[in-house]
Amino acid sequence: MFEIKPFPELSWSVSRHKTLMDCPRKYAYDYYVSHNGWLRDADSLARHTYRLKKITNLEIHFGSLVHDVIYHVIQDYLKTDRIPSENALIERIRNQLNQGFIESTKKEHLWHDKPNRYTMLHEIYYSQHQQLPKEKIEKIKSRLDAAIVHFFKSRTFSDIQKKEKMQFIESEKFRFMTVGDVKIYVVMDFLYRDLKSDKWIIVDWKTGKASSEDRNQLALYALYVKQRFNIESLDQIVIRNEYLLEGTHQEYKLNEADLTNVQNLFGMSIQEMMKYLDDISKNQPMDLEHFPQYQEERKCSRCNYQELCFG
Structure with a gap:
């Protein structure tokens, strides 16, 4: 049964980390001020912030x-x-x-x-x-x-048409993993297994340009797949970005250092998030003024919360 709570659950994802790094004030609006804003009896600020979100x-x-x-x-x-x-x-x-x-x-x-x-x-x-x-x-x-x-024309769609040689993993089977008491949300676009080569292929479709963050995101997915399916060797995991604008794909071979890096990123990021909490056990945030407002013209012009920050 759905339970209404005064504060959201503390969780982690690559997008949540990126939001905090970009602007703590936007992070506060996204993950705290807008909480319960979908409820009819929510206060006006929560409802308006949820709407802007x-x-x-x-x-x-x-x-x-x-x-x-x-x-x-x-x-x-x-x-x-x-x-x-x-x-x-x-x-x-x-x-x-x-x-x-x-x-x-x-x-x-x-x-x-x-x-x-x-x-x-x-x-x-x-x-x-x-x-x-x-x-x-x-x-x-x-x-x-x-x-x-x-x-x-993509490599992935070509593989999909070799159904007898592939095992396709339903997306409902991957949602999150837990480290300590924190859920790490994993939203993979596609996952399948090449039965002939015994490789697990993680696919992320990209409709924008390549980013330096693409590899880290896929490394997180690889960490999840390795743990979820008890895969012994990283050599069995292939991570692939399909860049749909250019019609190219990029595959990476991961090593233990890649997984260590993403685990370290998670650890440092969670510590940074906790700096903004009044009560860690409840995930109760500090007052809004404690979340710095990073003003950068290009980012602010694209932000959903302009009217809250600048009127």
Whole structure:
């Protein structure tokens, strides 16, 4: 049974760590001030912060739609052997993008009441013109075509079609691992096992440019898979980024130092998070003013909480 608690559970993920490093004030809004903001009887600040938390931007919304479509294409293929056409998928995502724009501009009242069910684009919410920048629209159009074409040509999709040689792990089987009393959330895009080579392949679909953080994120996934499935050697694990814009993939061979580094990152990050707690046992945060507000024009202009920070 769902239990309403005054404070959220302390957990860890790569995205949570990154948020704290980028701006502690944004971290406070994301993980504490917005807590319980979905409840009808929540205080006005919690509800408003939760609403702002649910704002997305065009690039993130696009990436989410592509990931969702890829997931369903793979699941459907594994059950039926059917492969939809590129045009059908492009049209599906294009319609969803258009729907997101309509919800942001003409159905703001619905998003206001149920922000977890309707889309609000950052470019619309913080604009006086209710229009998307033309250059962004053109960029997303070109990304859409490239992402779908490259998905079908990807190394991973090629492997998926060799079903008799592969074992596919259901996504419901990986959610989090626990270190001490802290849950570490693991959100892998895809995991399968090559039965012939006895390799476990972890896949992360990327709809943006390559980042220096990509390897660390995959190392965390590898640590989870090694523990969850009792894999003896790291040589049995392959981590792969599929870069859908460029149509390339990058594979890494991990060693124990990689896993040690990600464990050290987790340890240092949790210690930093605990510095902002009044009561560690309850995960009760300090007052908001104790969370520094890092002001950097580029980051602040993209932040969901502009109006809370600057009015």
